[in-house]
Amino acid sequence: MKRSDVLIVGAGPTGLVLALWLTKQGVRVRIIDKANGPGTASRALAVQARTLELYCQLDLTGEILKTGHRVAGINLWVKGRKATRVALETIAEGLTPYGPFIYPQDQHERLLIMRLEALGVQVERNTELLNFIDTGDQVAATLRLSGGNQARCEASYLAGCDGARSVVRQILGTGFPGGTYQQVFYVADVDAAGPTLDGELHVDLDEADFVAVFPLKGKGRARLIGTVRDERAARSESLKFEDISDRAIQHMKVQIRKVNWFSTYHVHHRVTERFRKGRIFLLGDAAHIHSPAGGQGMNTGIGDAINLAWKLKAVLMDQASPALLDTYETERRTFARKLVATTDKGFTLATAQGRVADFIRTRIVPLVVPTLFKFEAARDYMFGAVSQIVVAYHDSALSQGRAGDVTGGDRLPWAAMPGDDNFATLQAIRWQVHVYGAASADLRNWCMRHGLLLNIFPWRQDYLGTGLARNAMYLLRPDTYVALAAYQQDPDALRCYFVDRGLSIKHLSQSA
Structure with a gap:
């Protein structure tokens, strides 16, 4: 009987990214898909800035930037003429290294498969999940193989990345309201x-x-x-x-x-009632589907995968209590519900019929949109929402504290200065601490003693514009979100953070 740490059902972008991140961290995965090959055509096009930021952890970003297409502007047409143009060339300036980007899903999948195969993992095609049982200490699954025969396999966890008609979700019976x-x-x-x-x-x-x-x-x-x-x-x-x-x-x-x-x-617009039940997880379209407004679907599934991957690795390698896995549902379901509500409003405006809707869409929108984009705050807000750089986990059990404008659960602000880019340190999948200013001897010694990576950036006044506080301490999770933000560089606060959440301090030096 074939056994793996994680059985991944579905080899779309969500399942492939989960397999990549887990394999990179030393987790044994098995990924199956009932289709006989990767998709050759798809609707998903946009790769958002937050996805490109996270893709730096597996050196995927450069290839996408080289072979994809950056969108320089949006043009709105009414009655056979171009009514207005919104420039996007500099919309990401000061917020993220990456602007609006087009990279079709079929091409995207081929890149992910190639990278996964380079790590020694093959997608098992024409292989279908028939059933599974969560026994409490493992998952036993029944598969139909490519030749038609059935086989049993075991895994510590099962991840349902099998799309809107998810068999995993149906077997779980979690419901899919919407x-x-x-x-x-x-x-x-x-x-x-x-x-x-x-x-x-x-x-x-x-x-x-x-x-x-x-x-x-x-x-x-x-x-x-x-x-x-x-x-x-x-x-x-x-x-x-x-x-x-x-x-x-x-x-x-x-x-x-x-x-x-x-x-x-x-x-459709739906969010499943449970993202996790025991040793079973739902990700991507298996957990949430929504309108195509803003190009959020594929990127949200990828975000699910990266959020879950480091947590599964920590639990599987006895670096964290199983309670850590509860934060996956807390963090990602909250975001999915907000996203469905937001995209629903945009979709309704774009497709509504009737004289009032037509008037708003053809007369008001072409006037209001370019006006809003002239204001930096409005422009940053709209881009931040679409690019997913404002996704945050403030209500998570993993989020604590505040320093400057940065709160536990926030994405770390991008602070690129001449010759110094704080995102360059985020390529390793590991815990780390950032200090913008000077680090105390106590903090240096504690981090060195426990193998916790400490990155110190000499203070510049420009950092204030990003929301970072001088000499504050920012503990970052392996997925680069801020776990703990504190004005005081207190090593005991770090120790308590890990101990209170069942996270092992002795494994902090390990990275993928």
């Missing part, structure tokens, strides 16, 4: 020409139709995402590209030369 939007969407990868094929994002807000033109890398390549609003929506499964309304496409002067891929789909 609903389905009435609109039918289509997505098409095309070769095309025209003014919208300029490498930027273009959205038609016309009352007659809705379509967005997303740029893909390569001349004349784009992805169209639009709605099917009339009686054709009732036969969405049999629709072809030629059947959809082309009014908005014509309004934006898109000249279609070739359709490489086309599909229709319904949009």
Whole structure:
């Protein structure tokens, strides 16, 4: 009987990222997928800034930046003309090293698979989960293998990354409350020409139709995402590209030369009642699905995987109490619920029908959006929300204290100064302490004695603008979120933080 530390069901981006992070940390994984190969076409396009920040831990960011496409602007069209443009070239300035980025999911998956195989792990294709039992001290699962035979396997934990129709969630019976939007969407990868094929994002807000033109890398390549609003929506499964309304496409002067891929789909908004039950976890679309507004879905699943990976590793290697795993549901379900509520509002505005909705979308939005982007606070807020750099875990049992404007549970602020980038220290998957200013001898000695990495950044007044406090102590989790923020450099506060949460101090020197 084949045994692993973690059995991962589903080899989409969420499952692949979980497998990568666990394998990098020395955890034995087995990853299965009932499909015979990776996806060749997909709806997910955006790789958000927070994902690119975290991907530095496995040296994935550089490859994505090299082969993906950075979006320099968003253009809003009304009645056949460009009503306004919002520049995005400098929107991330001072907040994160990364701006809005396009990297299609099928290409994304191929990169993750290649990196996983380089670590010696193969995705087991045509392999389906039939059932599992949580015995209390392990999980026993029954699989249908590629040849049709059944086999049993054991694992310490099971991770359901198997999508919106998750078998793992169904067996758990955790429920999936929410609903389905009435609109039918289509997505098409095309070769095309025209003014919208300029490498930027273009959205038609016309009352007659809705379509967005997303740029893909390569001349004349784009992805169209639009709605099917009339009686054709009732036969969405049999629709072809030629059947959809082309009014908005014509309004934006898109000249279609070739359709490489086309599909229709319904949009849902749901969050499962439990992200964890015993030794079973739900991640990605198996745990939450929401509208495509803001390009959040794939990135949220990736965030789930990275959040869980370091916690599973710590528990499996006796570096933490099993209670640490409870924080996965606390942190990620709270975020998922907020995200569903937020994207629902944006989606409703974009797709609502009626004279009032049309007036707001075609007359008010083109005026208000560029005006808001002129104000730094509003611009930072909107980008921060979409890029997920404002995701925080303030209510988590792992979050404590405040120093400056930084609170336990926050993402560490990016503080890049000439010749000094504080994010350069975050590539290791390990606990560490940051001090901006001078570190006391007591703190230096405690960190050295316990193998806790201490990074000291000479104080600069510019740090105040990031919210960091001079000479404060910031303890960072392995996923780079702030665990403890304190004005006083008190080694005993560090000791109490670990002891009170069942975290082993003697393993702090270990990193992936």
